[in-house]
Amino acid sequence: MTLDPPVEPMLAQAVESVPGPGVLGELAFEQKFGGYRALLFTPTAPDGKLLLQTRRGSLIQDRFPDLVAAADKLPAGLVLDGELVVWDTKAGRLSFEGLQHRSAARGRSARGLAASLPAFFIAFDILQQDGHELTGYPYRQRRLRLEALFAGHRLATPWTVCPMTTDLIKAQQWLESWTDISGVEGIVVKAMNQPYRPGHRGWYKLRRRNTTEAIIGAITGILIRPQLLLLGRRDAEGHLRPIGRTAPLRAEMARLVGGNVTAADTGHPWEGRRFASAWGSRDTLEVTLVHPELVAEISADTALDRGGVFRHPVRFKRLRLDVTVEEVPLFSVDPS
Known part of the structure; x- marks a missing residue:
C-alpha cells in the first residue's frame, strides 16, 4: 500500500x-x-x-x-x-x-x-x-x-x-x-x-530561550488571580505595542501579580484591541486592561511572528518591582 x-x-x-x-x-x-x-x-x-x-x-x-x-x-x-x-x-x-x-x-x-x-x-x-x-x-x-x-x-x-x-x-x-x-x-x-x-x-x-523584560498591559482571569499576562513594550514614540502573552501562571505567581496589578482607567492604549487566544486562531481572549506600570521578567524562545511578536507563549519568571517601564527595552521587530 x-x-x-x-x-x-x-x-x-x-x-x-x-x-x-x-x-x-x-x-x-x-x-x-x-x-x-x-x-x-x-x-x-x-x-x-x-x-x-x-x-x-x-x-x-x-x-x-x-x-x-x-x-x-x-x-x-x-x-x-x-x-x-x-x-x-x-x-x-x-x-x-x-x-x-x-x-x-x-x-x-x-x-x-x-x-x-x-x-x-x-x-x-x-x-x-x-x-x-x-x-x-x-x-x-x-x-x-x-x-x-x-x-x-x-x-x-x-x-x-x-x-x-x-x-x-x-x-x-x-x-x-x-x-x-x-x-x-x-x-x-x-x-x-x-x-x-x-x-x-x-x-x-x-x-533556546532568552530572559528579558516587558510591560504588563492586560490580563485574563480576575485581577486578584490573573491567568495570563498580555505584554507590551513602548516604541520610539512612546506607544505601548503588544509583543505577546504568557503561558498560564502558576498559583503562586498569580497571587504575586494579583497583589500588585490594578485595573486601568479610560484612555488605555489598548482600548478596543482584540487579542487572539492562540497563534493563528480567530478566537479572542476576554481581557482586563491594567495600568501599564508593572514590569515582568520573562523567558522567551527565538520564534517571532511578523511585526516583532513572540509566536509562542512566553514564561513569566517574576515581577521586576525594581525596574521602571522606562528601563524596559524599546519595541522592535526583535523583542528579545
Whole structure:
C-alpha cells in the first residue's frame, strides 16, 4: 500500500533538557527550523503532480509553484516529512513573515512572490520510497535512506536535508550558536531505533530561550488571580505595542501579580484591541486592561511572528518591582 494525503505527521513535545540515552537509547539531534511543517508526495502516475500537505491535512501546492516546478528532480512514489521555509532575497535571511505571505497567495500572486521569496523544503524524514512505506523502519534506517536519496539524485535547491548529528556536544553548540540565525529555533531529539508513528508525540524539541523584560498591559482571569499576562513594550514614540502573552501562571505567581496589578482607567492604549487566544486562531481572549506600570521578567524562545511578536507563549519568571517601564527595552521587530 502507498501513503496518500492526508497523513498525520509524528510530533514532538517540548522539554527543558535532552532526555537521557538510558530512556531512549542512542539519540539523534536535528536542527529545528521555524517554518511550516509539511509532507511532500511525489506522483506515482506519469500525469500526476507534486502534493504538499500541511500538518492539519490541507493541500497547499498551488501556493508554491516554484516547488512544483522543481518536482521533476524527485523520484516517483516518494513521501518526505519536513519543513517549508522561505528566503527573503532582499533581507538575505529566512523569513517567517515571507512564508505567511507565500502561504496565503495563489495564482499570479503566488508566481510573483516566488521570485522575491523563494521557498525551500528541508527534509528530515522519508516515509515512503519507490511506493514502499517506510514508517515501520527505525529512524536510523530512514535517515540513511534519506541521505542516500539526496546523494544518489544529486538533489539541490530548493530541496535540502535537515542537518543531523549524534554528537551531544555538537547539538549543544547548535542550540547556543545556530539559534542566533534567523529561522533556526532549536533542536529536535529523536531515538535512532524509533519507528515513525503518525500523530504520536514521540520526539522532543528544545528551543533556546532568552530572559528579558516587558510591560504588563492586560490580563485574563480576575485581577486578584490573573491567568495570563498580555505584554507590551513602548516604541520610539512612546506607544505601548503588544509583543505577546504568557503561558498560564502558576498559583503562586498569580497571587504575586494579583497583589500588585490594578485595573486601568479610560484612555488605555489598548482600548478596543482584540487579542487572539492562540497563534493563528480567530478566537479572542476576554481581557482586563491594567495600568501599564508593572514590569515582568520573562523567558522567551527565538520564534517571532511578523511585526516583532513572540509566536509562542512566553514564561513569566517574576515581577521586576525594581525596574521602571522606562528601563524596559524599546519595541522592535526583535523583542528579545
